[in-house]
Amino acid sequence: QSVLTQPPSASGTPGQRVTISCSGSSFNIESNSVNWYQQLPGTAPKLLIYSSYKRPLGVPDRFSGSKSGTSASLAISGLQSGDEGDYYCAAWDDSLKGLVFGTGTKVTVL
Amino acid sequence: EVQLVESGGGLVHPGGSLRLSCAASGFSVTSHYMNWVRQAPGKGLEWVALLYSDGRALYVDSVKGRFTISRHNSQNTLFLEMNSLRPEDTAVYYCARDPTKGRPFYFGMDVWGQGTTVTVSS
Numbered sequence: 001q002s003v004l005t006q007p008p009s010a011s012g013t014p015g016q017r018v019t020i021s022c023s024g025s026s027f028n029i030e031s032n033s034v035n036w037y038q039q040l041p042g043t044a045p046k047l048l049i050y051s052s053y054k055r056p057l058g059v060p061d062r063f064s065g066s067k068s069g070t071s072a073s074l075a076i077s078g079l080q081s082g083d084e085g086d087y088y089c090a091a092w093d094d095s096l097k098g099l100v101f102g103t104g105t106k107v108t109v110l
Numbered sequence: 111e112v113q114l115v116e117s118g119g120g121l122v123h124p125g126g127s128l129r130l131s132c133a134a135s136g137f138s139v140t141s142h143y144m145n146w147v148r149q150a151p152g153k154g155l156e157w158v159a160l161l162y163s164d165g166r167a168l169y170v171d172s173v174k175g176r177f178t179i180s181r182h183n184s185q186n187t188l189f190l191e192m193n194s195l196r197p198e199d200t201a202v203y204y205c206a207r208d209p210t211k212g213r214p215f216y217f218g219m220d221v222w223g224q225g226t227t228v229t230v231s232s
Contacts, residue, residue, distance in 0.1 A: 002154065032213075032215075033215070033216050035215060035218035035219075037155070037218075037219075039155075044204055044222040044225055045147075045155060045206075045222055047219060047220050049218075050216075050217050050218035051216060051218075056218075086154075088154060090155075090157075090218075091215070092213065092215050096171075097168060098157060098168055098169075098170055098171075099145075099157035099160070100157070101154060102154075103154055104154040104155070
C-alpha cells in the first residue's frame, strides 16, 4: 500500500499539456525532495525529474516538476505519442525510513 | 559506458532461496548508494533495499530479516540474497544507482538495469 497517491490515468491529444499530481504527507513530500520516473512499455524506469524540479541531462524541457507542501506535480507539455507510459513519483519517508513510490499514473495520448 | 546488468532470477518454490546479481560497469558500486527496486506483475514500483557506500543497509519492512543486500568490491557487483521467499515476492527486480553523497535519493536513481524476473510458485 503506497503512501503517495497519484491519479490512475491521464490523457491528452498530441501537443496538449498534461499534469499528474502526487499527494503525500509531512513525512515524505513536505520534508524531502521528490523524484519522478517514466516507465515506457516493456522497459526499465527512467529518471525524469530529481530534487523536485530539476531535469537530468537529456530530458527535454517539456517535462517539469513542482512541489508545494505535501503535494507535487509533473507537467508534460507538447504531449507526444512517445510519452505514453507509466509515471511514478517517489520520495524519502522520514517515518518509514525508506523510499516510497506513488501509485503510478498511466498516460495515454489520444 | 555506465551500465547495470542484473542476473540470477528464476522460478523458486515458496520458502526457497535465490541470489540476484547486478554487475556494474563505468563506475564503482563502492562509491555510490545502490538499490534494489521491484515490480510485481501488472503493479507499481516498490523500493526493496539500499546499500550505502559505507556498508550500512536499509530494507522495506516486508523483506526485513529475509533479504540481504551486499556487494563484492573487486567484482564491482551488487547482490540481493533472498531467503524464505513468498509468492508475493514474485516480481521483476531492478538494481539502480543513487548518485547522492548525502541524504538518500536527493538526486534520484539515475542508472537502472534491465531487470531480472523472480517467480515464487509451487
